[in-house]
Amino acid sequence: MSQPAPRPTNTGPGRILVAVYGIFALAACARAGVQLATRFSEAPVAYLLSALAGVVYLVATLTLGRGGRTSWRVALVAIVIEAVGVLAVGTASLVDPAAFPRATVWSAYGIGYGFVPLVLPFLGLAWLISTRPR
């Protein structure tokens, strides 16, 4: 924080990103909570993945929203996990639909959420690169 960063992650367009991440954190966490609480046995893998997605979104929301050097690093890790997650789960859910009897946020690259989950991590990475602290 002491050194002048090019731009904190929580200003300008970054605020939109934080808002979108916040909504997805809420959506994924709430969804996972309901699923895990009411019918965990139906599709444990899918529901745990929903929960993981929720946590990743939550971490990204908080770190992008806080700004600062450590937050930037944590946000980077979270968003990379998110990118890998959406690509891996998206591909797996298409190649082997039987393994995902219930949808997650990341199924079919986030088709249930207008493909926002697919686009979001790359917007996030682009934003982090342009706000890299140094």
Add this chain to the structure above:
Amino acid sequence: MIWGLITAVANKPPGKAQLLFAAFLELVVVAQSLIAGFRLVTGFRPAELATTIGYLIGIVIMIPVAWLWANSERTRFSGVVLAVAALAVLGMTLRLLELWTPPLLR
């Protein structure tokens, strides 16, 4: 219908009209959740009870949170923040309608 207009209005730079509109939207949403909550209490059961309650709470908190976030740094991006929140309310409302409608169409 109403919901579609919201995003169009909210994409303009934030002004008084937009804030009033957001407030109006919030009123509509609160009314909607109260009515739906009342129907739930009086015995109506939608397709997924827990999910429905989650959405009903979610749509109510969405606009105030976005409002605070948009107002803590007022630039042209704050308008987009409100638009994003309105879009989320739209999405959740559509899902609610889906859950609320008896499974005739499914």
